[in-house]
Amino acid sequence: MNESTMGRSVGRATRVYGVQGGVLLALVVILFAIVPEFTIGAAVFGTLDGVALIGITAAGLAVTMIAGELDMSVGSMAALAGVISIRAGELGLVPAILIGTAAGLVLGLAQGLLIARLQISSLVVTVGTWIGFSGLALVLADDRPIGLDRLTTTDPLLVEWLSMTPATLIGISVIVLLGLFLGFTRWGREIYAVGGARREARAAGVPVNASLTTAFGISGACAALAGSIACMQGASADPRGFTTLLLSAVSACLIGGISLYGGRGNAVNVTLGVLTLCLIIAGATAAGAPTYVTGLVTGALLMLVVTMEFVLDRTVAVRRLNAARSRHTAALLAGGSGPAGPTRATVAPSPAGPGKAQ
Amino acid sequence: MTDTTASALVARRQEVSQRLTRWAIPTVFAVLVAVAAATTSDFLTFDNLRGVLINTAVTGIAAVGMTTITLSGNLFSLGAGQSAMLASILFMWVASTGGSLVLGVLLALAVLVAIGLLQSLAVAAGLNPVVTTIAAGALIYGAVAGITGGAVVSAPTSAVGELAAFDLLGIPLPVWVFAAFTGAVWLFVERTASGRRLLLVGSNRETAVMSGISVRAATAWAFAITSIGLAIAGVFSASQLGQVTANNLSELTVDAVAAVLVGGTAVSGGEGSAVRSAVGALVIVVLQNVLLLHGLPTGVRILTEGILLVAVISVLHMARRKAMR
Numbered sequence: 001m002n003e004s005t006m007g008r009s010v011g012r013a014t015r016v017y018g019v020q021g022g023v024l025l026a027l028v029v030i031l032f033a034i035v036p037e038f039t040i041g042a043a044v045f046g047t048l049d050g051v052a053l054i055g056i057t058a059a060g061l062a063v064t065m066i067a068g069e070l071d072m073s074v075g076s077m078a079a080l081a082g083v084i085s086i087r088a089g090e091l092g093l094v095p096a097i098l099i100g101t102a103a104g105l106v107l108g109l110a111q112g113l114l115i116a117r118l119q120i121s122s123l124v125v126t127v128g129t130w131i132g133f134s135g136l137a138l139v140l141a142d143d144r145p146i147g148l149d150r151l152t153t154t155d156p157l158l159v160e161w162l163s164m165t166p167a168t169l170i171g172i173s174v175i176v177l178l179g180l181f182l183g184f185t186r187w188g189r190e191i192y193a194v195g196g197a198r199r200e201a202r203a204a205g206v207p208v209n210a211s212l213t214t215a216f217g218i219s220g221a222c223a224a225l226a227g228s229i230a231c232m233q234g235a236s237a238d239p240r241g242f243t244t245l246l247l248s249a250v251s252a253c254l255i256g257g258i259s260l261y262g263g264r265g266n267a268v269n270v271t272l273g274v275l276t277l278c279l280i281i282a283g284a285t286a287a288g289a290p291t292y293v294t295g296l297v298t299g300a301l302l303m304l305v306v307t308m309e310f311v312l313d314r315t316v317a318v319r320r321l322n323a324a325r326s327r328h329t330a331a332l333l334a335g336g337s338g339p340a341g342p343t344r345a346t347v348a349p350s351p352a353g354p355g356k357a358q
Numbered sequence: 359m360t361d362t363t364a365s366a367l368v369a370r371r372q373e374v375s376q377r378l379t380r381w382a383i384p385t386v387f388a389v390l391v392a393v394a395a396a397t398t399s400d401f402l403t404f405d406n407l408r409g410v411l412i413n414t415a416v417t418g419i420a421a422v423g424m425t426t427i428t429l430s431g432n433l434f435s436l437g438a439g440q441s442a443m444l445a446s447i448l449f450m451w452v453a454s455t456g457g458s459l460v461l462g463v464l465l466a467l468a469v470l471v472a473i474g475l476l477q478s479l480a481v482a483a484g485l486n487p488v489v490t491t492i493a494a495g496a497l498i499y500g501a502v503a504g505i506t507g508g509a510v511v512s513a514p515t516s517a518v519g520e521l522a523a524f525d526l527l528g529i530p531l532p533v534w535v536f537a538a539f540t541g542a543v544w545l546f547v548e549r550t551a552s553g554r555r556l557l558l559v560g561s562n563r564e565t566a567v568m569s570g571i572s573v574r575a576a577t578a579w580a581f582a583i584t585s586i587g588l589a590i591a592g593v594f595s596a597s598q599l600g601q602v603t604a605n606n607l608s609e610l611t612v613d614a615v616a617a618v619l620v621g622g623t624a625v626s627g628g629e630g631s632a633v634r635s636a637v638g639a640l641v642i643v644v645l646q647n648v649l650l651l652h653g654l655p656t657g658v659r660i661l662t663e664g665i666l667l668v669a670v671i672s673v674l675h676m677a678r679r680k681a682m683r
């Protein structure tokens with residue numbers, strides 16, 4: 001009994017994280033095999049270094065994806081927050097980052113409120129705010145890259161401890177905190193409900209508007225935090241920067257196994273995706289490859305993982321359908337009084353919605 | 359009795375909403391032009407209007423093509439900029455090896471349509487269009503940057519520049535092609551069987567499937583037309599600039615999506631038109647032009663574009679929802 005429960009939970013973990021874990025493992029093996037410069041030290045440092053910017057942004061973006069939406073404005077939000085932080089740099093390191101993050105939170109909440117109240121596609125609204133935030137960043141920076149006057153302000157960000165910078169530590173804590181929020185708080189569970197089945201959630205009394213607003217507030221604040229930290233680390237901000245951040249963050253989430261259709265994914269998925277992406281970047285850097293290699297590998301991996309998930313979902317659905325059918329026939333042969341009704345009920349959803357079968 | 363009144367009321371509401379979505383953008387455009395003409399003396403000069411049209415052409419052609427993807431219910435192509443960039447590079451490469459311009463254009467068209475059809479297969483099979491096109495864009499960018507090594511591709515001895523500079527009645531070729539392509543896509547969607555099927559797949563996929571319409575064929579049409587638009591946009595952009603790199607046209611994706619949205623095409627699919635996307639692209643460029651003539655910095659111009667976009671889509675969305683109730 002005990003053994004079978006354990007076996008089942010291992011089986012469940014393989015089913016849920018199998019593709020992502022396999023890809024990550026294969027990637028590590030391939031990198032060590034083909035890139036001689038890729039040592040354990042380089043792997044750990046390079047990966048952890050990337051966790052801050054991509055990890056924080058991806059964690060926030062994951063929340064909107066779980067809510068069944070997508071925040072396309074994260075790139076210009078990071079640029080805007082970076083500009084705000086550098087402008088507020090006189091106040092000191094922590095206040096500057098906090099002000100940048102707060103601005104992201106407020107703007108994110110505002111666009112979440114708009115999306116929720118109008119029940120409008122977030123893809124559309126956030127394309128608009130993507131352009132708008134980018135304009136605002138240019139206005140605040142006078143159309144040019146800006147720098148800090150006192151470079152010593154950022155010194156605390158540059159210390160290193162067990163090959164971890166403060167930025168990495170913040171990144172890890174953000175992912176952990178969001179994981180706890182999503183998994184164990186009422187608000188977090190409501191975000192899953194809103195993403196998985198919005199009408200049913202509304203009917204069951206979940207405050208859908210509040211959930212959506214919260215989700216976009218979180219993703220705005222995370223993108224802003226990531227942008228602020230990155231800009232403070234470099235002591236300068238480019239209002240036209242972070243153009244590839246959206247691609248990286250979306251790729252990390254999707255490679256990690258978070259569904260674009262909502263309701264599926266958690267902090268483990270974010271971690272797996274971010275680790276995979278950061279490993280690719282670290283491997284490319286160690287091999288001295290130009291930056292476009294990262295894009296090429298990311299694109300290929302994204303396509304691979306999404307196709308694998310798609311095919312697996314289909315086969316799982318078909319297998320379940322077949323199993324249920326044979327059970328149904330067996331019941332009929334045994335006398336027909338059997339579980340025809342309930343079997344049908346369990347069969348019905350699998351072919352209709354393979355994406356949400358789990 | 360009450361039933362007929364109710365349905366008449368609904369029909370009337372729908373009519374009002376349809377009229378609003380149909381005439382909102384032309385009205386915004388007319389008001390914008392009127393305000394521009396009244397406040398800026400330089401706006402209504404031939405040279406300025408010509409400049410506006412030239413600036414609209416590349417984005418406009420891409421937006422008009424992409425409208426078919428939105429109409430077919432597949433949102434957008436988020437790899438549009440990279441695809442157009444690939445077309446620029448192919449065109450320029452053929453020119454630099456001494457090939458004719460026609461050959462360059464044909465190669466760009468063929469490669470882009472092939473890539474578009476591949477994406478359409480994945481999308482029609484059920485993969486999310488956003489993910490598919492993002493991944494395709496990343497792959498194209500990586501491949502092109504890898505092959506060119508990030509270097510500038512140019513063809514100084516060839517006549518690439520003549521394509522964009524070719525003048526007919528004082529208006530350069532890209533503007534004529536922009537107008538012709540808009541007309542062609544509009545005719546395709548409104549007047550051909552394949553176009554009507556594409557529209558039905560976008561507005562109600564289940565009904566379309568039940569009436570025996572192939573989702574795969576409709577999606578393939580949409581991606582093929584988008585790819586043709588992107589190839590033309592890329593070729594003209596290369597011809598205008600005279601040299602291209604893998605980093606060119608990175609803004610095209612968001613600009614084209616913005617034009618489609620300002621044009622009032624519904625992201626849910628099935629409702630909208632290529633002509634309105636073309637007007638949407640014009641509205642954005644005219645707005646930028648007016649603000650520029652008033653001496654406002656880039657940031658303010660981009661911010662205004664964003665605000666316009668959010669305002670237009672919010673108003674149109676609310677009008678549609680009112681009609682649905």
